Amino acid sequence: MADKIFRVNMSTLSTAIEDVPTDWSGLGGRGLTSTIVAAEVEPTCHPLGGKNKLVFAPGLLSGTAAANSGRLSVGAKSPLTGTIKEANAGGTAAQMLARIGCKALIIEGLPKGDSWYNILISADAITINEETELAGKGNFDVVAAVQARTSEKHGIMTIGPAGEMKLLSANISIKDPDSRLRSNGRGGLGAVMGSKRIKYIAIEPTEAKVEIADPDKFKEANRTFTKALVDNPISQALGTYGTNVLVNIINEAGALPSRNFTAGQFDGHEEISGETMHDTIVERGGKPRHNCHTGCVIQCSQIYNDVNKKYKTSGFEYESIWAMGADCCVDNLDHIAEADHLMDDIGIDTIETSVAMGVAMEGGVLEFGDGEGICRILREDIAKGTPLGRIIGCGAGSVGRAFGVTRVPVVKNQAIPAYDPRAIKGIGITYATSTQGADHTMGYTIATNILGVGGSLDPLSHEGQVELSRNLQIATAAIDSTGMCLFIAFAALDDATCLPALVDMINARFGIHLVADDVTNLGISILKTERAFNEAAGFTNKDDRLPEFFSEEPIAPHNVVWDISGEEIDTFWNF
Amino acid sequence: MAAEDRISITVKLFAFFRENRFIEQQQQFPAGTTVRDIILSQGIAPEEVGVTMINSRQCTLDRIPVQGDQLAIFPVIGGG
Numbered sequence: 330m331a332d333k334i335f336r337v338n339m340s341t342l343s344t345a346i347e348d349v350p351t352d353w354s355g356l357g358g359r360g361l362t363s364t365i366v367a368a369e370v371e372p373t374c375h376p377l378g379g380k381n382k383l384v385f386a387p388g389l390l391s392g393t394a395a396a397n398s399g400r401l402s403v404g405a406k407s408p409l410t411g412t413i414k415e416a417n418a419g420g421t422a423a424q425m426l427a428r429i430g431c432k433a434l435i436i437e438g439l440p441k442g443d444s445w446y447n448i449l450i451s452a453d454a455i456t457i458n459e460e461t462e463l464a465g466k467g468n469f470d471v472v473a474a475v476q477a478r479t480s481e482k483h484g485i486m487t488i489g490p491a492g493e494m495k496l497l498s499a500n501i502s503i504k505d506p507d508s509r510l511r512s513n514g515r516g517g518l519g520a521v522m523g524s525k526r527i528k529y530i531a532i533e534p535t536e537a538k539v540e541i542a543d544p545d546k547f548k549e550a551n552r553t554f555t556k557a558l559v560d561n562p563i564s565q566a567l568g569t570y571g572t573n574v575l576v577n578i579i580n581e582a583g584a585l586p587s588r589n590f591t592a593g594q595f596d597g598h599e600e601i602s603g604e605t606m607h608d609t610i611v612e613r614g615g616k617p618r619h620n621c622h623t624g625c626v627i628q629c630s631q632i633y634n635d636v637n638k639k640y641k642t643s644g645f646e647y648e649s650i651w652a653m654g655a656d657c658c659v660d661n662l663d664h665i666a667e668a669d670h671l672m673d674d675i676g677i678d679t680i681e682t683s684v685a686m687g688v689a690m691e692g693g694v695l696e697f698g699d700g701e702g703i704c705r706i707l708r709e710d711i712a713k714g715t716p717l718g719r720i721i722g723c724g725a726g727s728v729g730r731a732f733g734v735t736r737v738p739v740v741k742n743q744a745i746p747a748y749d750p751r752a753i754k755g756i757g758i759t760y761a762t763s764t765q766g767a768d769h770t771m772g773y774t775i776a777t778n779i780l781g782v783g784g785s786l787d788p789l790s791h792e793g794q795v796e797l798s799r800n801l802q803i804a805t806a807a808i809d810s811t812g813m814c815l816f817i818a819f820a821a822l823d824d825a826t827c828l829p830a831l832v833d834m835i836n837a838r839f840g841i842h843l844v845a846d847d848v849t850n851l852g853i854s855i856l857k858t859e860r861a862f863n864e865a866a867g868f869t870n871k872d873d874r875l876p877e878f879f880s881e882e883p884i885a886p887h888n889v890v891w892d893i894s895g896e897e898i899d900t901f902w903n904f
Numbered sequence: 905m906a907a908e909d910r911i912s913i914t915v916k917l918f919a920f921f922r923e924n925r926f927i928e929q930q931q932q933f934p935a936g937t938t939v940r941d942i943i944l945s946q947g948i949a950p951e952e953v954g955v956t957m958i959n960s961r962q963c964t965l966d967r968i969p970v971q972g973d974q975l976a977i978f979p980v981i982g983g984g
Contacts, residue, residue: 562952562954562979562980562981563980563981563982566919566920566979566980566981566982567982567983569919569920570919570981571983572983572984573983574919574981574982574983575981575982575983575984577918578918578955578976578978578981581916581918581957581960581976581978582957582960582962583960599927603919603983604918604919604922629983647983647984769984770984773984775984776982776984779955779962780954780955780980780981780982781954781955781962781980782982785962787962788962789961815984816982816984819982886960887960
């Protein structure tokens with residue numbers, strides 16, 4: 330069964346299942362979403378209007394037995410940044426889409442009227458139904474209701490109230506194997522889905538398997554690849570402490586932005602650290618290890634229980650904990666867990682919203698350290714769409730404009746996450762030059778600047794930072810196209826067997842003969858496609874800059890400012 | 905050895921290095937002790953160490969701390 334493009338037109342409420350154009354056949358994940366958005370979306374269009382398209386694509390290896398290959402890419406023009414956007418997440422949807430032969434699902438147009446809709450897709454049919462019960466519901470209720478309507482095995486991609494209200498930080502939530510949620514978090518893609526009046530998309534389970542051109546070669550390569558992941562010490566630490574293991578090391582490095590980016594260390598770091606989180610999880614009968622999709626061998630997720638040993642949240646990530654914790658000066662992990670749960674239910678990006686809370690604290694909306702206040706605003710303002718809730722729900726830039734705050738940590742209007750660019754210069758290059766606004770995952774220089782992975786480069790020096798970010802951004806664009814979790818990069822950077830095995834798996838899956846250079850070229854071509862879209866949308870190199878306060882306000886303990894010039898930043902694109 | 909030949913260092917451990925050890929301790933060492941020596945003195949194998957920092961700056965295992973330094977010792981970790 331050849332893969333197909335599934336297309337839904339919400340203006341005409343019609344659907345089509347189409348052959349894959351030859352140009353798209355070698356693409357998956359981010360490579361495919363960005364190629365489709367660049368080909369079919371007018372760069373200058375309003376992101377919440379009828380000309381934008383929302384594209385879902387599993388990776389090249391999603392749906393196969395390849396370890397860690399269950400990431401789903403979602404792309405569109407972002408209403409938060411105005412740039413092209415791809416956000417990826419785990420959950421069951423990528424693997425299920427791949428197994429029904431869906432190479433990409435493209436949703437276009439806007440319906441007339443104010444009805445809500447849901448979409449059901451299977452291997453040979455797409456159905457658009459009017460949705461009369463679930464509008465206004467949180468994501469957890471949606472998942473329970475859709476499972477009752479369909480089956481527990483159906484895949485679900487849903488928006489919460491934030492997406493319905495078209496808040497610019499709204500995310501798209503993907504059901505995980507335990508019927509909980511993973512998030513295509515950044516850039517407001519949930520608002521795009523809300524603009525198209527789609528509450529959820531369900532995927533029918535199938536017994537069909539993804540076709541593999543050379544099963545024996547595939548199995549052998551997957552064995553090598555899996556071993557590289559399992560043997561990697563970073564994978565092992567991720568399974569114990571989660572990504573939140575980073576709180577203490579980034580704090581120690583003086584790069585943990587605290588109190589709305591006015592300090593590089595947080596007094597309460599130990600209380601919110603991965604070590605404390607691990608001990609709390611174990612004490613309360615939770616699970617330190619948990620996989621967000623079948624086949625993950627790293628298991629960086631976890632089950633975090635509340636003080637009564639009842640489930641509270643999972644996928645409790647460093648960047649979310651940093652944002653609500655250090656950036657808002659909240660040193661109570663239970664308040665942060667409650668806020669994380671609320672944001673999952675409302676369907677709003679934890680990074681953008683929490684950084685927005687930090688700006689709101691500086692603007693006098695609530696006190697720094699008020700974790701209960703954050704939860705109250707989430708429940709009573711953002712979930713209900715009060716004017717204050719909508720201002721905060723539209724992100725850090727929105728709060729800064731509404732409250733006259735000038736210390737607003739955003740690039741291209743997207744909040745800067747958990748690593749201060751003054752104290753880790755490489756990540757500042759990534760924030761500035763990323764095609765999608767500030768996003769650490771676009772080129773994770775922390776690996777080399779701090780963690781000693783892929784070599785070592787002094788985080789406070791100028792030397793080599795542009796090149797480091799460029800190489801990582803190219804590699805990341807390629808990895809994001811495979812369906813692989815980005816955490817395979819830790820093994821790929823330091824274990825010579827890892828990347829060749831990944832290329833071998835792609836070759837065995839499709840019966841092709843790629844070499845490592847082809848993968849690099851794929852990454853280059855994706856970045857250039859995304860950059861061209863942004864330029865056509867009106868962005869220039871002057872947008873590839875950090876906010877001016879980073880150049881003017883030294884950050885303790887190193888007392889450093891952002892001092893890489895615009896000219897140096899611009900050399901990023903010399904490739 | 906005379907008292908002035910000994911230095912006081914704040915040693916900080918992270919992640920599983922804390923198991924059956926400590927989070928942070930003031931320790932005395934002979935002047936001239938290297939970071940590697942200090943790691944070994946905690947019963948930690950240097951090859952398990954991912955990152956070391958003195959006063960929030962990364963350092964090599966050959967570095968010789970001075971009186972009052974803070975030495976942070978991390979296993980190989982990552983996230984993002």
